[in-house]
Amino acid sequence: MIPYQDYKYKSTLIPINLITDYFKSLNLNTDDFITTEIGAFGGYTSYRMLHYITPKEHYINDTYEFYDKWNHLKNFGTWNRSGGNLTNKDFDDVYKYTKNIFSEYNNVKVVKGYAQDFLNEFPDNYFDFIFSGINVEPNLLTNIMKIVYDKTKIGGYIGGYPLITSPTYHKTVKTLLKYPNVKRISKIKNNIFLLKKV
Ligand SMILES: C[S@@+](CC[C@H](N)C(=O)[O-])C[C@H]1O[C@@H](n2cnc3c(N)ncnc32)[C@H](O)[C@@H]1O
Numbered sequence: 001m002i003p004y005q006d007y008k009y010k011s012t013l014i015p016i017n018l019i020t021d022y023f024k025s026l027n028l029n030t031d032d033f034i035t036t037e038i039g040a041f042g043g044y045t046s047y048r049m050l051h052y053i054t055p056k057e058h059y060i061n062d063t064y065e066f067y068d069k070w071n072h073l074k075n076f077g078t079w080n081r082s083g084g085n086l087t088n089k090d091f092d093d094v095y096k097y098t099k100n101i102f103s104e105y106n107n108v109k110v111v112k113g114y115a116q117d118f119l120n121e122f123p124d125n126y127f128d129f130i131f132s133g134i135n136v137e138p139n140l141l142t143n144i145m146k147i148v149y150d151k152t153k154i155g156g157y158i159g160g161y162p163l164i165t166s167p168t169y170h171k172t173v174k175t176l177l178k179y180p181n182v183k184r185i186s187k188i189k190n191n192i193f194l195l196k197k198v
Contacts, residue, residue: 001104009042009094014161015192016045016131020052022188023129023157032056034127038115038148039134043098046131050105055128060102060110061118064095116144125153132160138171145175149182149197158182158195 004010023030033055037046040060050058065088095112102108111118115134130148134141152158160172173193176182181198188194 002101004048007042007044007047007101008097009044011041011044012161014045014048014133015190016049017052018188018190018192019129019131019157019159019194020049022185022194023053030055030128033129035059035129035131036061036119036127037131037133038062038118038144039132039136040098041133042094043102043110045133046108047101049131050108054107056107058105058108059118060098060108061113061115062095062098063114064091064112116147119144119147119151122151124150125156126151127156128153129157129159132158132172141171142175145172149176149179152197154181154197156197157185158197159188159193161192 020030030053033053034057035049035053035055036059037043037049038061040046040062043060046058046060095110099110102110115132130152132145132148134144136144148158158176173184173195176195177184179197182195183198185194185196
């Protein structure tokens with residue numbers, strides 16, 4: 001397992017430990033969890049999350065390409081350190097790197113594709129925890145969040161964080177909170193959110 005500082009595709013330091021600490025405070029059996037990170041890019045947040053919990057199954061999903069062909073709406077993608085948009089070739093490298101890093105984990109699968117297609121492969125009420133790092137055009141986000149909602153177990157959790165580059169964060173939270181049986185875990189703050197499907 002490589003040390004944090006050597007991770008090639010490090011992203012913003014998402015305080016994912018706030019969520020895993022919260023699960024621990026409830027004594028949840030996270031070893032039985034089925035989890036996913038959608039819009040995971042190089043999987044750095046998943047990599048860190050998997051230091052704290054060991055879910056039974058964890059899926060790392062990203063399109064690993066710049067444009068979203070689904071409805072021809074734009075994937076806002078992600079930006080390299082010098083400020084330019086990543087190209088599809090960069091994304092190929094990110095994909096290969098992520099696959100390679102997680103090849104050592106028996107419980108992890110890296111899935112290339114649109115989150116909406118990936119999630120729809122699973123039955124409704126399947127995931128204990130879906131973490132979203134997706135950065136897309138707001139209308140598309142609404143559609144994706146409906147799927148996220150359907151695929152989360154009753155009693156399961158949905159998390160995410162604000163993205164500086166788009167209105168995604170507020171839209172994600174607002175969209176999900178419109179479902180009557182979704183409540184916000186108010187203890188989780190600090191640039192990260194956690195919702196529960198009750
Ligand atoms: C800000 S980056 C995510 C960073 C990552 N969550 C982390 O913590 O390192 C946003 C990602 O969302 C991905 N993305 C955008 N639309 C997507 C979609 N429809 N399905 C899956 N991933 C998508 C982009 O390719 C990009 O890698």
